[in-house]
Amino acid sequence: MTIRPGYDVIIVGAGSMGMSAGYHLARRGVKTLLIDAFDPPHTEGSHHGDTRLIRHAYSGGPAYIDMAKRADVLWQEAEQETGTKLLVRxxxxxxxxxxxxxxxxxxxxxxxxxxxxxxxxxxxxxxxxxxxxxxxxxxxxxxxxxxYLFSERCVAAYRQLALAHGAELRVHTPVRKVTARPGGVTVHTKHGEVHGAMAILSAGAWFETLEPYIHLPVxxxxxxxxxxxxxxxxxxxxxxxxxxxxxxxxxxxxxxxxxxxxxxxxxxxxxxxxxxxxxxxxxxxxxxxxxxxxxxxxxxxxxxxxxxxxxxxxxxxxSPDEDFIIDRHPQHDHVLVAGGFSGHGFKFSSVVGEILADLVTDGRSGLNIKPFSLSRFDRPAQPDAGLTLEGIE
The missing domain is CATH 3.30.9.10 (D-Amino Acid Oxidase, subunit A, domain 2)
Structure with missing residues (x-):
């Protein structure tokens, strides 16, 4: 039996990264469903507490700096589109x-x-x-x-924009498991199954609930x-x-x-x-x-x-090295994974959502995301370098 996908993309986890991806996809005309176990913005993840720092000077190569600069531009655009103050310099x-x-x-x-x-x-x-x-x-x-950014406002702004561009959002809908087949994905939730051509997994601290389908070293x-x-x-x-x-x-x-x-x-x-x-x-x-x-x-x-x-x-x-994970599922190219944001990811959520949308629609990102591949964990671990302030929120 052939299962017809109901959505182009299903996003599992609609916190800061997932909600941003939902917006960037929906504005491009991609039929998008966002699913969250709670009702974002909420207090069950990593985005509450009023504020998050936004900084641009990172070490470890230019990838983070280029992402931070692009994220800043996108936060300004979200402010303009929603009329909501999100960023204070x-x-x-x-x-x-x-x-x-x-x-x-x-x-x-x-x-x-x-x-x-x-x-x-x-x-x-x-x-x-x-x-x-x-x-x-x-x-x-x-x-x-x-x-600094007003974190709950940021998630609420992307929720507003995603829905305005036609995305659907299902709240209070825990995901039980995810299964994939050639050309499609099924997401099994507390309230039934939904089908999509692709999926983005952005479950934050809840990734363990998706095992063994995906295991992240976080x-x-x-x-x-x-x-x-x-x-x-x-x-x-x-x-x-x-x-x-x-x-x-x-x-x-x-x-x-x-x-x-x-x-x-x-x-x-x-x-x-x-x-x-x-x-x-x-x-x-x-x-x-x-x-x-x-x-x-x-x-x-x-x-x-x-x-x-x-x-x-x-x-x-x-993550073991406190760098992000943004990659495709090791066995399923039509499933994207975004996690391991290690306490310094929120400022980047605007651009991470754009990167994920680029991977869906174009197959690639114009930004360097090679440092965030899952395959890096196949290599021997590097010794602890001590205190790394670039990893502080």
Missing amino acids: SGVLNAADSAVYSFAGRLAEAERRGVRVERLDAAEIRRRWPALNLTDRFEAMFEPDAG RAVRKVVGWFESDSRAFDAGSFPGFTLGTEEGGYYGFPSIGGAGLKIGRHDTGQPWKPGDKLEPFGSEASDEGDLRRVLERYMPGAAGKLLRGAVCKYEH
């Missing part, structure tokens, strides 16, 4: 103890790719932002054109962020930038206080393992939830180490 201060990290490689790559960056010593950091308590060992790379971990009261306006939006902070205590990232919400800070490294079906323990379940964040604030930003105003929990889905 607060600047991003990337500061680190020189004993644990050097910005030399990133500065050189950024300059080669036309990204505006400034190298600052500790004295200049303290002059510009006196509320920072950094020793002379610190140095920084400041990106004046960087900033591990999901529980992550926390907190918003803290400050004792001055020095940490307010408009005065203070987004930031990353490389310290002896670990790698951290954060945002200014937006509308009095408090300075937001999270830790990029560490995290408790999580897998689908596990309970995601709320903020405060572990003493380290607030303790790790407060310890760093008290040492480096004492004026922002006030009362905890709010805490939140989300998930990272780490």
